[in-house]
Amino acid sequence: xxxxxxxxxxxxxxxxxxxxxxxxxxxxxxxxxxxxxxxxxxxxxxxxxxxxxxxxxxxxxxxxxxxxxxxxxxxxxxxxxxxxxxxxxxxxxxxxxxxxxxxxxxxxxxxxxxxxxxxxxxxxxxxxxxxxxxxxxxxxxxxxxxxxxxxxxxxxxxxxxxxxxxxxxxxxxxxxxxxxxxxxxxxx
Amino acid sequence: xxxxxxxxxxxxxxxxxxxxxxxxxxxxxxxxxxxxxxxxxxxxxxxxxxxxxxxxxxxxxxxxxxxxxxxxxxxxxxxxxxxxxxxxxxxxxxxxxxxxxxxxxxxxxxxxxxxxxxxxxxxxxxxxxxxxxxxxxxxxxxxxxxxxxxxxxxxxxxxxxxxxxxxxxxxxxxxxxxxxxxxxxxxx
Numbered sequence: 001x002x003x004x005x006x007x008x009x010x011x012x013x014x015x016x017x018x019x020x021x022x023x024x025x026x027x028x029x030x031x032x033x034x035x036x037x038x039x040x041x042x043x044x045x046x047x048x049x050x051x052x053x054x055x056x057x058x059x060x061x062x063x064x065x066x067x068x069x070x071x072x073x074x075x076x077x078x079x080x081x082x083x084x085x086x087x088x089x090x091x092x093x094x095x096x097x098x099x100x101x102x103x104x105x106x107x108x109x110x111x112x113x114x115x116x117x118x119x120x121x122x123x124x125x126x127x128x129x130x131x132x133x134x135x136x137x138x139x140x141x142x143x144x145x146x147x148x149x150x151x152x153x154x155x156x157x158x159x160x161x162x163x164x165x166x167x168x169x170x171x172x173x174x175x176x177x178x179x180x181x182x183x184x185x186x187x188x
Numbered sequence: 189x190x191x192x193x194x195x196x197x198x199x200x201x202x203x204x205x206x207x208x209x210x211x212x213x214x215x216x217x218x219x220x221x222x223x224x225x226x227x228x229x230x231x232x233x234x235x236x237x238x239x240x241x242x243x244x245x246x247x248x249x250x251x252x253x254x255x256x257x258x259x260x261x262x263x264x265x266x267x268x269x270x271x272x273x274x275x276x277x278x279x280x281x282x283x284x285x286x287x288x289x290x291x292x293x294x295x296x297x298x299x300x301x302x303x304x305x306x307x308x309x310x311x312x313x314x315x316x317x318x319x320x321x322x323x324x325x326x327x328x329x330x331x332x333x334x335x336x337x338x339x340x341x342x343x344x345x346x347x348x349x350x351x352x353x354x355x356x357x358x359x360x361x362x363x364x365x366x367x368x369x370x371x372x373x374x375x376x
Contacts, residue, residue, distance in 0.1 A: 148340030
């Protein structure tokens with residue numbers, strides 16, 4: 001304890017996913033996760049507030065990725081162009097993580113409390129994107145609608161990708177969903 | 189007790205909203221709500237599973253309204269035309285209910301547990317709409333994206349309406365948001 005633990009966060013995540021697969025999410029304790037990772041409970045709580053948070057540890061990174069990508073775009077980029085670039089960056093972050101994403105999605109689908117948390121994280125993400133778009137000078141309700149559209153495309157594409165065999169990249173599902181959303185709304 | 193109570197459900201809702209305004213949501217008990225409505229706790233629980241449900245009692249009606257409206261449309265109506273008609277029907281259901289909607293929105297915004305419940309109800313509604321669109325022969329991912337777009341328009345329009353003085357109808361905010369979503373996604 002107290003010693004620096006190389007990649008403790010990643011080891012805890014890996015141990016947790018193993019145990020969730022073996023015993024189920026509900027039946028796994030923080031103590032067991034720490035033990036499997038060769039770490040202490042104290043170390044666990046330095047990285048995650050609770051067992052549930054292990055599955056949502058990527059939310060902060062994703063929020064930062066969204067904000068960074070939006071900040072790096074030229075001022076001339078319209079709201080949906082910005083949204084498209086952001087989704088592409090997110091998809092890139094999931095490259096080679098299909099098995100993990102698939103497993104995580106199955107755990108969330110099977111647990112009401114996890115589904116609630118997922119919905120809250122997505123709503124927070126939508127608010128973050130809307131705020132970043134307003135900072136780019138996009139007015140309301142355009143900023144909020146573009147942000148909601150981004151989350152809608154993300155949700156639908158992500159679910160399709162996790163249910164697929166994983167031979168196609170998430171980015172392709174994102175692109176397809178964005179094109180489809182455009183086609184669908186054009187018929188309004 | 190046991191006697192038929194005329195409009196007990198509506199009286200409980202009204203009593204609850206009064207008490208939430210006077211004392212705050214957290215500080216109000218089911219017993220107090222029943223007493224204010226001139227009813228027993230037992231009658232309360234015949235109408236609502238818990239205090240929280242008083243604020244979400246309209247979800248089932250809204251789901252039925254969505255399904256009924258979609259079922260009544262001609263087969264030729266495209267997914268977003270269907271979504272537009274559904275949103276118009278929902279807006280009609282909120283006519284003259286601005287003060288209630290505004291108060292309810294403020295209560296939900298101030299309480300994390302209520303926000304979670306609201307997000308779940310909206311996600312359920314999205315799934316209901318997607319299912320109804322698939323039954324109309326709309327493929328995937330178009331059905332899910334149109335449903336998510338409907339919920340996005342609903343959320344954004346509803347929030348704008350509840351923050352407005354209430355002199356304009358919800359339906360106008362819905363129409364504006366739908367037009368804006370179309371304009372935003374066309375720029376993708």
